[in-house]
Amino acid sequence: MPYADQISPAVERIPVSLILVSVIAGLAMLLLFRAVSRPQVIRAARRRMQARLLELRLFGDEPALVWRAQAGLLKANLMYLRAMLVPIAIVAIPGVLVFPHLDAVYGRAPLPAGAATMLTVHLRDTAGSELPRARIVVPAGIRVLTPAVRVPSAGEISWELQAEGSVSQPVRIEFGDAAASKMVRAGAPGGYLAQTATASPLAWLMNPGEPLIGGSRVDSIHIEYRRTRFSLAGWVLPWEAWFVVISMIAAVAGKVYWRVVF
Secondary structure, three states: OOEHHHOOOEEEEOOHHHHHHHHHHHHHHHHHHHHHOOHHHHHHHHHHHHHHHHHHHHOOOOHHHHHHHHHHHHHHHHHHHHHHHHHHHHHHHHHHHHHHHHHHHHOEEOEOOOOEEEEEEEEOOOOOOOOOOOEEEOOOOEEEOOOOEEEOOOOEEEEEEEEOOOEEEEEEEEEOOEEEEEEEEEOOOOOOOOOEEEOOHHHHHHOOOOOOOOOOOEEEEEEOOEEEEEEEOOEEEEHHHHHHHHHHHHHHHHHHHHOOOO
16 A cells, blocks of 8 residues: 555646746746846946956966956956845745745645555644544545554654545544644645645745644644656656746746846
8 A cells, every 4th residue: 555655756747827827937036136136236247257257368377367367256256146146035035935835736646546644743832741632533535544653752643544535625633622624635636735734824834725723732734645747748847847947938038028137
């Protein structure tokens, strides 16, 4: 019986939506870079680098001039990096925030029938205390294969689950009067797959897709899905690679059209 994280990645034809998202993201990042960068400073740094490189070629037999050109080249490189650093950092912020959502849509596939996975509950404030008794309630189409495996030192309780059919329902974890739930999907591909439900608003930014867990000792609930790969023209790559390649092509094309300097 294969585990979800040990199954070969699901290979699908690259969806048109991923291509469109990548193109839009590339152009949006390019326009944001243009808005926050200082092209005159970038041009000046590039000209200085070109001038210092020309010095190295022209005065290669003059050690003193070569050393001066190398120092000037280093200074020009630092000037260029400083001019690029702030715009790149600003452009990266929306990318970091959007990445978890794209990964939830394009990065993983639901559990196939017969596949097993681990559902792990991480509890907070468990240092020096016993883990509470927990009961798991699963929907039709999911079977619990093992009793709860408790790891007090890590504050974790885990169950082994198996997909028996198509399902998109929450699994409920009960601790007496308190409870928490995590959506589980198996069967048909597509849709939004959040691997982790969390109680922390900060952690939720990197694991969005499910409501914050509240009113219990549960810090997070995690379930593992298998990865997805996309094919195009004989190339099979993860969505991140396709996103980078397509967005960069769109950005380079937009650079020529909007005359962006970098």
